[in-house]
Every structure is written in C-alpha cells, then in structure tokens.
Amino acid sequence: MKTVRIELADGRAYDDLVGHDLLTEAGSQCRALGLGDRCALVYDQALEQTALPRVLDSLKGAGFEVVVIAFGKGERGKRLESVETIIGSMVEAGLDRGTWVAALGGGVVGDLAGFAAASFLRGVDVVQMPTTIVSQVDASLGGKTGVNHALGKNLIGAFHQPRLVLSDTSTLRHLPEAERVAGLAEVVKHSVIRDEELFCFLEDKMESVVSMEIDDDQLDWLIARNASIKAGVVAADEREGGLRAILNYGHTIGHAIEAATDYQTYRHGEAVILGMIGAGRIAAQLGVWSQEDEARQQALLTRLGIPAGIAAVSAEQIFARTKSDKKWRDGKLRFILPRRIGDAYIADDIEQEAVRAGIAHVQGLDRIVSQ
Ligand SMILES: NC(=O)c1ccc[n+]([C@@H]2O[C@H](COP(=O)([O-])OP(=O)(O)OC[C@H]3O[C@@H](n4cnc5c(N)ncnc54)[C@H](O)[C@@H]3O)[C@@H](O)[C@H]2O)c1
Ligand SMILES: [Zn+2]
Known part of the structure; x- marks a missing residue:
C-alpha cells in the first residue's frame, strides 16, 4: 500500500491510500479516523456484486451501522434531484450530525455523494472510495463536489475535502x-x-x-504516482487561482x-x-x-x-x-x-x-x- 498525503493550506491534510484489495480494510481505516458509528454508504450499482459486499463486510466488521444507498443513473443522474433523494434516505434512516458519508464508485458517485455530504446538515464528513481511473487519479482528490444543471455541467457544487480517500486498484480490473x-x-x-x-x-x-495486464505493484505505482501529481498541484493551489489551471x-x-x-x-x-x-x-x-x-x-x-x-x-x-x-x-x-x-x-x-x-x-x- 502507498500513501499519498494531500496537504492543504492552513495545515489541513488527508491521506489517499492506494493499494490492491484495500477496501477490505475500509472498516479499520475509517475507525482510525474516529468517525461516528453510523454512516451512509452511497454506491454505484455497477459495484453491487464486486466491491460493495467487501466494503459492507469491512464496515460492519468494524462495528459501523451502515445505511446503504444505491445509485444507478450515471452522469444523467448527477443532479440536484438525486442529492435530495440521497439526503431523504439519510433523514428517513434517522442519521444526524454525527454521521458520515462513504462514496463508493466513479467520479459521478464521488461528486454526487460528496456534495450530499457537503450539504447535509451544512456538512458532514465524507470518505471517498473511488473505483475508476478517472476518480482515483483525479475526481476523488482535491475536494470539488457537485452536480450538473440543465444549463451546464458541474454548475452547482461546493469544495468539501474528504477525510480519507481509499483507492483500491483491484476495482480497476473490472472497468470496461x-x-x-x-x-x-x-x-x-x-x-x-x-x-x-x-x-x-x-x-x-x-x-x-x-x-490491465500489468501486475498489482505496477498498477499501485501508476495510480499513486498520478495521485501525487494531482495532490502536488492541489496543495499549491487549493481553490484554482493559478497553478491548478495546468490540470486543464x-x-x-x-x-x-x-x-x-x-x-x-x-x-x-x-x-x-x-x-x-x-x-x-x-x-x-x-x-x-x-x-x-x-x-x-x-x-x-x-x-x-x-x-x-x-x-x-x-x-x-x-x-x-x-x-x-x-x-x-x-x-x-x-x-x-x-x-x-x-x-x-x-x-x-x-x-x-x-x-x-x-x-x-x-x-x-x-x-x-x-x-
Ligand atoms: N470533482 C472533480 O474534481 C472531478 C474531476 C474529474 C471528473 N469529475 C467528474 O467525474 C465524472 C466522471 O467520472 P468517471 O469517469 O469515474 O465516471 P462514472 O462514475 O460514470 O464511471 C464510469 C462508468 O464505470 C462504471 N463503474 C464505476 N466503477 C466501476 C468498476 N470498478 N467496475 C466496473 N464499472 C465501474 C460506472 O457505473 C459508469 O458506468 C464526471 O461527472 C466528472 O464531472 C470530477
Ligand atoms: Zn478531465
């Protein structure tokens, strides 16, 4: 496992852990952060048979009570209505300020669940569990969350840095x-x-x-190396004033x-x-x-x-x-x-x-x- 540290201005920081089969450690890693006992796990339905059971087992094994919220609409569903649905499920399950959100999926679920976490009760913690290359090297890092508007992409959003990013590279082997x-x-x-x-x-x-014929260690190296590049640029320029623009x-x-x-x-x-x-x-x-x-x-x-x-x-x-x-x-x-x-x-x-x-x-x- 490799650790990429994302350092922000004013001393804030969080880790991006990169490794194969890392999601089996989701429970212990989230425990180590001192997060509350109850969480909402928003996941992409494409992961129903693969990553989801592993994350659930691990979180429950570590004593977390998990409210599971499925999302299957893809980019078209990355809009405010879905944020309302997710927050509705959280309220119905009785989740309150002490709870946190886990976002399991690609950039769509990361942006959407991240924004739900940013806005639920004016903000609760989020742990990103990215499962695509896009999300492991880009979307899950840097704290940008949000949804699309009928008049344009990503028009609604907030900066909301995750407490932790768990990049399980094994999940990438299932990607089309x-x-x-x-x-x-x-x-x-x-x-x-x-x-x-x-x-x-x-x-x-x-x-x-x-x-994806490279071995696990090479894949971990590749993802961690890219995450460090994004992390380095974000650290220098958290809110996109200057250097962050070169990512464009x-x-x-x-x-x-x-x-x-x-x-x-x-x-x-x-x-x-x-x-x-x-x-x-x-x-x-x-x-x-x-x-x-x-x-x-x-x-x-x-x-x-x-x-x-x-x-x-x-x-x-x-x-x-x-x-x-x-x-x-x-x-x-x-x-x-x-x-x-x-x-x-x-x-x-x-x-x-x-x-x-x-x-x-x-x-x-x-x-x-x-x-
Ligand atoms: N917040 C940011 O800084 C940032 C940066 C870049 C992109 N984004 C956003 O990210 C989104 C694109 O992210 P994406 O490319 O990850 O798209 P995505 O989340 O739609 O995932 C792509 C496809 O792969 C499927 N999938 C996800 N994980 C899988 C897995 N492990 N195995 C099999 N299938 C899997 C999904 O169901 C989907 O069909 C866009 O909405 C974009 O705006 C955000
Ligand atoms: Zn891009």
Whole structure:
C-alpha cells in the first residue's frame, strides 16, 4: 500500500491510500479516523456484486451501522434531484450530525455523494472510495463536489475535502476498456504537464496498461504516482487561482468538443485526447515545444486510442465553444501549453488563428484515423 498525503493550506491534510484489495480494510481505516458509528454508504450499482459486499463486510466488521444507498443513473443522474433523494434516505434512516458519508464508485458517485455530504446538515464528513481511473487519479482528490444543471455541467457544487480517500486498484480490473482509455487520457495529461518519467513508463507499457495486464505493484505505482501529481498541484493551489489551471491541459478544446457534440459522442477523456493533440499542435506552431515532443505525444495517444469522427463536427461550432470557456480576453485565449514532455505553462495570449489551426489539425488527423 502507498500513501499519498494531500496537504492543504492552513495545515489541513488527508491521506489517499492506494493499494490492491484495500477496501477490505475500509472498516479499520475509517475507525482510525474516529468517525461516528453510523454512516451512509452511497454506491454505484455497477459495484453491487464486486466491491460493495467487501466494503459492507469491512464496515460492519468494524462495528459501523451502515445505511446503504444505491445509485444507478450515471452522469444523467448527477443532479440536484438525486442529492435530495440521497439526503431523504439519510433523514428517513434517522442519521444526524454525527454521521458520515462513504462514496463508493466513479467520479459521478464521488461528486454526487460528496456534495450530499457537503450539504447535509451544512456538512458532514465524507470518505471517498473511488473505483475508476478517472476518480482515483483525479475526481476523488482535491475536494470539488457537485452536480450538473440543465444549463451546464458541474454548475452547482461546493469544495468539501474528504477525510480519507481509499483507492483500491483491484476495482480497476473490472472497468470496461472504454472507461480505462478515458481514464488513461488524464494519466497521459499528468505525464505531459508534470512527469517525464511517467511518460516514459507509458511509452514502455501503454498496451499492457490499457489491457490491465500489468501486475498489482505496477498498477499501485501508476495510480499513486498520478495521485501525487494531482495532490502536488492541489496543495499549491487549493481553490484554482493559478497553478491548478495546468490540470486543464487538453481541456479547452476538449470541453469545446464535448459541448459541440452535446456530450453525446465522446467520453470526457476521449475529448481530452483530442484536446491534447490540438494544444500540442498550437504549442509546436508557436515554437514553444519541439516537433519531436509533439510527435512523441501523438504517438503515445495513438497507442492509447484516438477516437474517430471529429472531422464530421463543424470546426466553427468547436471554435465557438472555446469562447464559452470564459477564458478569452481582448480576442486572446488563455491556454495551457506544453513546453517539453513533463512541463507545461499557462499562456495568456493565444490568438484565435492559432486555436483554429489546432482544431483543424485534430480534424485533419481524423481523416487518417478514420480510414
Ligand atoms: N470533482 C472533480 O474534481 C472531478 C474531476 C474529474 C471528473 N469529475 C467528474 O467525474 C465524472 C466522471 O467520472 P468517471 O469517469 O469515474 O465516471 P462514472 O462514475 O460514470 O464511471 C464510469 C462508468 O464505470 C462504471 N463503474 C464505476 N466503477 C466501476 C468498476 N470498478 N467496475 C466496473 N464499472 C465501474 C460506472 O457505473 C459508469 O458506468 C464526471 O461527472 C466528472 O464531472 C470530477
Ligand atoms: Zn478531465
């Protein structure tokens, strides 16, 4: 087991424990935090047969009284109505201020149950138990919780840091391949912005990482390494004033692609793959990173899997959606660009033409990918 410590301003901190079969220790780990005897376990129904029984056994074995709350609606159900349902179940079960919430699932359950914990009786403790790559390397760390609104994603939310994160890497072996690829997009992102050694590891092993043929210790290393990168950035900038923005590498064009396709065509991670290719081209054309590094990134992303079909989407639509990112000032865009593999920076002065060229490059590549 590895421990990643998430240090926040004003001395607050919590641990992210990363290891295989870790959920069998959920009870003892939560006991060690001195949490109350009663808890609400909000879980993703996809885990009904796998992780859920292990967590329940462990919590009950440690003497906790557990109110089990199933959630099975996915991203579409990440909205206020579900928060009300969860809180309703908690009230009906007689839970009060001394209780806490365990969130078992991917980023959807983590965000939703985390927000329910942030708002129930103005806030009770939450323990995150992430079960996807996205949630173990990103969503469960940093304290952002929330739900979607009909007018936009993640518009309602609160910062609510967990007391503990339990990242059981064994759960990742049950993930469908498409979810693994989407999660690994964020892993590649971390490597490009922060960690050349991680990038080299991925160059060495991409296929076996995608197929989950790496052994337990390597998988633990991979997840912990990525969690440390996110933790390091969050520690430096808890509320997203400056440095935390570099985690948005690949996300400006990525978000624009998701919005231009009504969130129907691509998983978030798939859009980020396309977004990193676009940002890489912008950086190369500006001469801030080398063509060799751009080619290395593109080769690695090709092995991960570049999603097809983006050439069929209107370039103007995608471009227009980068504007709704509220990062335009005086006709120039704030953009996270790589300088070399392992280092990125915030560029404040990217011209419209450069962004259009980045989008055109991604679409041009699709004509090759889709053939
Ligand atoms: N709070 C943050 O900082 C932050 C950061 C990134 C993403 N997010 C949010 O996270 C969400 C995406 O997270 P996600 O990709 O984990 O999506 P998700 O929670 O929907 O999980 C993806 C799919 O995998 C299934 N699943 C989960 N764990 C599984 C397992 N171990 N085995 C088999 N299937 C499993 C789920 O049922 C779902 O179908 C989005 O809502 C996004 O907004 C939040
Ligand atoms: Zn992302």
